[in-house]
Amino acid sequence: MIRSVSRTLAPMQAISQILFDEAVSAVKSAWPSAAPKLGIILGSGWGGAIEDFSVKSSLSYEKIPNFGKAGAPGHAGRLLHAAHNGVELFIFQGRRHVYEGEGWTPVVLPVWLLKQFGAQAVLLTNASGGIRDDLNPGALMAIEDHINLLGGNPLTGAHNPAFGERFPDQTEVYDRDLRRLLMDGGADASGIYIATPGPSFETPAEIRAFRALGADAVGMSTVPEAIFANALGLRVAGLSCVCNRAAGLGDGKLTAEEVILAADAAMPRMRAVIREFVERFI
Numbered sequence: 229m230i231r232s233v234s235r236t237l238a239p240m241q242a243i244s245q246i247l248f249d250e251a252v253s254a255v256k257s258a259w260p261s262a263a264p265k266l267g268i269i270l271g272s273g274w275g276g277a278i279e280d281f282s283v284k285s286s287l288s289y290e291k292i293p294n295f296g297k298a299g300a301p302g303h304a305g306r307l308l309h310a311a312h313n314g315v316e317l318f319i320f321q322g323r324r325h326v327y328e329g330e331g332w333t334p335v336v337l338p339v340w341l342l343k344q345f346g347a348q349a350v351l352l353t354n355a356s357g358g359i360r361d362d363l364n365p366g367a368l369m370a371i372e373d374h375i376n377l378l379g380g381n382p383l384t385g386a387h388n389p390a391f392g393e394r395f396p397d398q399t400e401v402y403d404r405d406l407r408r409l410l411m412d413g414g415a416d417a418s419g420i421y422i423a424t425p426g427p428s429f430e431t432p433a434e435i436r437a438f439r440a441l442g443a444d445a446v447g448m449s450t451v452p453e454a455i456f457a458n459a460l461g462l463r464v465a466g467l468s469c470v471c472n473r474a475a476g477l478g479d480g481k482l483t484a485e486e487v488i489l490a491a492d493a494a495m496p497r498m499r500a501v502i503r504e505f506v507e508r509f510i
């Protein structure tokens with residue numbers, strides 16, 4: 229007997245404002261007077277980087293409709309309402325990724341929540357593999373610009389004016405002044421982040437190609453949120469913890485465990501840069 233197989237590809241469905249609004253209502257009913265000025269999305273290995281901040285309340289992603297469950301290792305899956313130095317914060321402890329296969333909606337939902345709660349800016353963090361020669365494990369790279377190799381864009385679909393212009397300018401996705409705050413706060417370098425869909429790590433040939441394209445570090449996230457936040461008019465900052473030399477540039481094979489261990493080792497500095505950033509943020 230022929231096994232039944234799905235004959236449709238799972239498309240990257242257009243983001244849905246209806247699904248977004250259900251999530252906003254749930255968070256508004258939990259925290260009616262929240263007014264974050266800044267949002268922080270904590271990527272792989274970054275979960276513990278906000279321990280200097282005072283957390284007022286926390287909401288599991290499972291309680292937020294259409295967010296789903298953070299599936300990547302080291303992603304707690306919690307939204308924290310926090311504050312530091314007088315700056316009210318929403319902190320997303322864990323992100324959803326394109327490779328989880330649930331479409332754009334859960335990936336960019338944090339950005340929509342921030343916009344609806346009146347935030348002005350978002351700090352996107354991630355783990356990456358270093359391509360440029362100076363980007364060794366433990367280096368913290370402020371993202372200067374990105375290359376989108378995800379094979380898609382979260383703004384694909386019928387134009388919804390609530391999501392900004394049909395053709396948003398991307399000349400300066402990552403805000404120059406916010407990048408300066410990251411550098412002043414202790415980031416080691418700035419550079420270009422290239423996003424691949426994952427979940428496989430790259431091949432050495434791909435890494436050689438990415439270097440030729442001008443990429444300094446490679447990862448599987450951040451770009452959808454940056455594209456969407458820029459379109460919505462939020463100021464965007466990006467901070468990457470380089471956790472390994474990219475494929476073919478170091479010794480041996482890459483593993484997710486190695487990435488988390490490298491982030492753990494860099495944690496005191498990750499924590500300090502985030503703290504300094506929030507303290508300098510106006």
Ligand code: HPA
Pocket residue numbers: 355356357358429430446447448471472473474475482487
């Ligand atoms: N490639 C892609 N994503 C990553 C890497 C890498 O080498 N390291 C951490 N996240």
